[in-house]
Amino acid sequence: xxxxxxxxxxxxxxxxxxxxxxxxxxxxxxxxxxxxxxxxxxxxxxxxxxxxxxxxxxxxxxxxxxxxxxxxxxxxxxxxxxxxxxxxxxxxxxxxxxxxxxxxxxxxxxxxxxxxxxxxxxxxxxxxxxxxxxxxxxxxxxxxxxxxxxxxxxxxxxxxxxxxxxxxxxxxxxxxxxxxxxxxxxxxxxxxxxxxxxxxxxxxxxxxxxxx
Numbered sequence: 245x246x247x248x249x250x251x252x253x254x255x256x257x258x259x260x261x262x263x264x265x266x267x268x269x270x271x272x273x274x275x276x277x278x279x280x281x282x283x284x285x286x287x288x289x290x291x292x293x294x295x296x297x298x299x300x301x302x303x304x305x306x307x308x309x310x311x312x313x314x315x316x317x318x319x320x321x322x323x324x325x326x327x328x329x330x331x332x333x334x335x336x337x338x339x340x341x342x343x344x345x346x347x348x349x350x351x352x353x354x355x356x357x358x359x360x361x362x363x364x365x366x367x368x369x370x371x372x373x374x375x376x377x378x379x380x381x382x383x384x385x386x387x388x389x390x391x392x393x394x395x396x397x398x399x400x401x402x403x404x405x406x407x408x409x410x411x412x413x414x415x416x417x418x419x420x421x422x423x424x425x426x427x428x429x430x431x432x433x434x435x436x437x438x439x440x441x442x443x444x445x446x447x448x449x450x451x452x453x454x455x456x
């Protein structure tokens with residue numbers, strides 16, 4: 245019999261979703277190995293097209309590789325900032341902290357295995373990008389599970405996929421999806437940092453739902 249979730253659980257789930265925020269500032273406390281292992285297994289409870297389970301997680305343990313990734317992201321961030329023409333927006337961008345690669349206790353690179361035979365191609369023949377979406381669902385599952393354990397996660401998106409793939413040295417057929425920082429947040433908040441800093445406010449979601 246399927247479980248019946250109580251009103252209290254539903255309230256806690258709503259709170260969990262509200263506290264699921266992109267984190268850039270972390271404490272340096274290490275994450276217990278058993279906890280991290282459990283989180284990475286939980287992430288793989290996510291749905292995937294054809295049950296292909298194409299997610300591949302790479303823990304970046306080497307200090308040298310972490311430094312190389314951080315330098316690459318800083319370079320890409322500076323390049324993105326140099327293309328901005330609005331002076332106020334450019335100043336605001338320069339003040340943002342865009343990653344925690346230099347101090348988060350864990351860094352995880354996430355890839356999609358486009359060459360996997362698991363799932364026998366079901367559901368991906370006409371929309372192969374659904375494998376990528378499956379990986380994103382695994383990341384979101386990890387995000388929620390980590391938050392439930394008091395951890396925060398930051399998705400570093402200012403990275404050139406080919407460069408990261410080369411640096412991390414993964415098997416052929418793996419396509420880069422995300423670079424994640426994981427750890428205990430130094431200043432937890434239900435309000436996204438970009439909103440707190442005036443970069444972009446949360447929109448009213450109702451106009452995004454239409455009927456036909």
